[in-house]
Amino acid sequence: MPNTNRTPEQWRAAARVGAVGVPIVVCAVLSTFREHVPAATSVLLLVLIVVAAAATGDRLAGLLAAVTASLAFDFFLTEPYARLDIAHSDDVEAAILLVIISAAVGELALWGRRQEARASRRAGYLDGLLAAAEAVALGSTDTAAVTNLVAGQITELLDVDKTDYVPGPVPDPQTTPILHHDGTLTRDSVPIDVDRTGLPTNDYVAVPIHEGPRIIGHFLFVAADRVSYPSQEQRRVAALLADQVAGVRSGPPA
Numbered sequence: 001m002p003n004t005n006r007t008p009e010q011w012r013a014a015a016r017v018g019a020v021g022v023p024i025v026v027c028a029v030l031s032t033f034r035e036h037v038p039a040a041t042s043v044l045l046l047v048l049i050v051v052a053a054a055a056t057g058d059r060l061a062g063l064l065a066a067v068t069a070s071l072a073f074d075f076f077l078t079e080p081y082a083r084l085d086i087a088h089s090d091d092v093e094a095a096i097l098l099v100i101i102s103a104a105v106g107e108l109a110l111w112g113r114r115q116e117a118r119a120s121r122r123a124g125y126l127d128g129l130l131a132a133a134e135a136v137a138l139g140s141t142d143t144a145a146v147t148n149l150v151a152g153q154i155t156e157l158l159d160v161d162k163t164d165y166v167p168g169p170v171p172d173p174q175t176t177p178i179l180h181h182d183g184t185l186t187r188d189s190v191p192i193d194v195d196r197t198g199l200p201t202n203d204y205v206a207v208p209i210h211e212g213p214r215i216i217g218h219f220l221f222v223a224a225d226r227v228s229y230p231s232q233e234q235r236r237v238a239a240l241l242a243d244q245v246a247g248v249r250s251g252p253p254a
Contacts, residue, residue, distance in 0.1 A: 012058050019053040019065035027072035034077050042077050047101050054109040062110065063103070070099045147219075147245055154207065154221055154238045159228040160199065163221040165245070170206045170218050177205045183235035194235065198227035207242040216246060 023046055030042055046069040054062030075082060147165035155163045170176055174188045177200055185192040185205065192200070199205060202224050209217040219242050230238075 011056070012061070015053060015056040015058050015061040016064055019061040020068050022053075023049055023065060023069040023072045027069075027076040031076040031081070039077065042073060043097065043101075046073060047105060051105050051109055054105070054107070057110065059110055062107075066099055066103050143245070150241050150245055151219060153241055154219055157234055157238055157241070158199070158221060158223070158230045160221045160223040161225055163219050165217065165219055167217045169215040170208060173206075177203065179205055179207045179235055179239055181236065181239045183232035183239070185235065195229065195232070198229045199223045201227060207239055209242050209245050211246040218242070 026045065026049060027042070030037055030045075034042075050062060050065040050069055053065035056062075151163040151165055155161075170178065177185055177187045177192060179185050185194050185199070187200075200223075202222070204220040204222050207219040207221070208215045209219070
């Protein structure tokens, strides 16, 4: 049986090949009975193909489909045929509308996929918070279990290499980068632009655990192998996850 476990790169490559090939094939088929198919019908069919290409989530595939559809429409379905030239003003308008509509609808399709992905990520954040809150609500006295759970979620959420729990306040708050509840990151009260430069590499970042005004512990995470660019929303969720440990008090993991 053929292997269907393609990598994301293979899927993108396949989408781009299809974005170029399918409009050409469709226009070639339509050209065999073009006298009976109105230009508007052909344009709508090509727009559907562009939408399908954009729905893959690859903007380049959508753009390739839009450009190829326009050129194929010109070559196969407008006079003079088999030439990249348009003789009638109606066909010029149809070609222009094809590009504009295809680009607009393609962007809408991509926007929808981005919204869906964002909703999925937020659901994942909520699942992580609920899992930590549930562990606390069950009255577990095993601090290690809760801290290990939260550490793993922070590691995955921020795309860092590892996260460790340390009881007590941050020992060197002036030199250690601190992640705050609002998602900002500072070093000695100076903001770090994570969106532009990413998280500090080869440098531990602390996430304090608050119990009222006191800091009873903190998590230390590091991204040493690569630069990570977690969003402010992700960073805020990481701080909220850390505070779940306050429900089981501080203590060194077993």
